[in-house]
Amino acid sequence: MTNSDDTVKTMLRNKLLGRWAAERLGLTGLDAETYAEGFAKGANDPANSDVFSKIHRDFEAxxxxxxxxxxxxxxxxxxxxxxxxxxTAQGDSTSAAAVTLARKLM
Known part of the structure; x- marks a missing residue:
């Protein structure tokens, strides 16, 4: 896996994790999706990449x-x-991963 693939993998994991946490927090609909999107976007932002601590704080609160x-x-x-x-197909795996990510998140 390339670094780009790792980033896509982390974004997807964070999106799924955000959905799991949103469900536990009782969020639904647009609120849940917005919460999960914040986790996915955090994969590219070092200041917001500590999803464990965020979930821990949100659950505690x-x-x-x-x-x-x-x-x-x-x-x-x-x-x-x-x-x-x-x-994992050869070729432009980053583009393929991005397409897969987009499809799975819709």
Whole structure:
């Protein structure tokens, strides 16, 4: 995987993670999607890339009891899932990965 593929994988993982967290927070519809999008965009922004801490803070603020271990396990599961969703065909894998990401996120 190239660095671009890693970025796409992280964006996809963060989007899936954002959706998981949004569901736990009781967010639905546009609110949930906006929350998840913020996580996906954070993959390219070092100041917002610590999704674990953000989820931990958001859960704590909402009174949701979720262990750090559980959050980390979900992050690992979704990292693996994101990796499986990215094509491994030769050629311009970054473009293919971006197309796949766009399709999966819609």
């Amino acid at each position: 909402a009174g949701i009891a979720e262990s750090d271990e559980r959050i980390l396990n979900v992050m690992t599961e979704l990292t693996l899932k994101a990796g499986n969703l990215i094509p």
